[in-house]
Amino acid sequence: MNANKVLDAKGLACPMPIVKTKKAMNDMESGEVLEIHATDKGAKSDLTAWAKSGGHELVDHTEENNVFKFWIKKG
Amino acid sequence: MVEKKKTTIILFSGDYDKAMAAYIIANGAAAYDHEVTIFHTFWGLNALRKEELVPVKKGFMEKMFAKMMPRGADNMGLSNMHFAGMGPKLIKNVMKKHNAVPLPNLIEMAQEQDIKLVACTMTMDLLGLQQEELLDGIEYAGVAAYLADAEDGNVNLFI
Numbered sequence: 001m002n003a004n005k006v007l008d009a010k011g012l013a014c015p016m017p018i019v020k021t022k023k024a025m026n027d028m029e030s031g032e033v034l035e036i037h038a039t040d041k042g043a044k045s046d047l048t049a050w051a052k053s054g055g056h057e058l059v060d061h062t063e064e065n066n067v068f069k070f071w072i073k074k075g
Numbered sequence: 076m077v078e079k080k081k082t083t084i085i086l087f088s089g090d091y092d093k094a095m096a097a098y099i100i101a102n103g104a105a106a107y108d109h110e111v112t113i114f115h116t117f118w119g120l121n122a123l124r125k126e127e128l129v130p131v132k133k134g135f136m137e138k139m140f141a142k143m144m145p146r147g148a149d150n151m152g153l154s155n156m157h158f159a160g161m162g163p164k165l166i167k168n169v170m171k172k173h174n175a176v177p178l179p180n181l182i183e184m185a186q187e188q189d190i191k192l193v194a195c196t197m198t199m200d201l202l203g204l205q206q207e208e209l210l211d212g213i214e215y216a217g218v219a220a221y222l223a224d225a226e227d228g229n230v231n232l233f234i
Contacts, residue, residue: 013175015103019184022106053107 001060001071003035004028010039010067017043018050021072025056028074033059036070043068081228082109083221088234089118089145090154091163091178097234098181104230105188112224113185114216116195119234120202122148122182123194123209137203144202148178186212193221 007024009017017038024034036047044061047070051058055075062069082104086097097113104111115123126147133141145151153162170177176184185192192213199205199215206215214220225231 011174013173015099015106016174016176018106019102019188022108050107 001035002033003071004032006035006037008037009043010037012038012040014040014042014046018046021047021050025054025072025074030074033071033073036072038068038070039066040068043070047072080107080109080230081112081224082107082230082232083112083114083225083228084231085114085116085221085233086119086122087117088154089121089151091148091151092153092155092166093234094119094122094148094151095178095181097232098178098185099176100232101190102181102184102188105185105190109229110224111185111188111190112193112221113190114193114195114221114224116198117202118144120194120199120204120209121145121151122178123192123213124148124204125208125210126150129205129208131205131207133203133205140203141208148182151178182210186210191224195221 005024005028007020009020017040021036028034048058051072057073057075059071059073084097084101086094088094101111101113121144124147126149153166156162193216194209194213196215196217
């Protein structure tokens with residue numbers, strides 16, 4: 001999937017993945033897609049809930065070698 | 076534009092671990108686009124103390140309090156497994172290993188995220204703490220100001 005921006009949040013612990021995602025999202029336009037890489041095991045629940053609450057769309061997510069990848073489209 | 080949701084937290088505890096939980100929730104809530112207030116009262120005020128000694132005029136009791144309480148977030152003890160000061164050292168090592176953010180950095184991040192840090196003036200008087208001894212850029216208020224934030228809040232915690 002094509003992302004407008006990639007955020008590397010690997011190795012970061014709660015609450016940093018969400019804080020960084022929010023910061024990255026602030027600089028983006030509606031409809032653009034942010035790709036996030038994280039290793040925090042809570043990231044899936046956290047980012048899913050965060051996207052929903054903020055009116056964004058979690059387009060896709062994968063897990064590979066303990067790295068979670070997320071694609072969130074800004075609402 | 077919809078009105079922002081609000082998170083309000085009362086930090087009563089002066090324990091490192093409890094303050095950490097409060098500040099993690101606060102920073103998370105700010106990332107959720109909430110307006111966030113942390114109201115520091117009693118021992119929670121110690122999280123706002125500057126680490127360096129600030130020369131201010133104090134009476135005997137106030138001096139005693141100042142000496143006995145931790146000066147700044149990094150010097151606070153643990154609520155559990157404190158082990159006469161060994162506990163905080165251990166936990167800080169473990170936190171480094173797991174990339175968890177230390178409390179002083181969480182407080183700095185809270186200020187960057189425009190979280191409103193409030194010191195309760197009544198308990199500042201009780202503990203003999205003065206504005207010069209606390210971090211810059213915080214607010215001073217009492218119960219009414221807190222309630223004004225909390226009454227239309229969505230998340231409200233007492234830690």
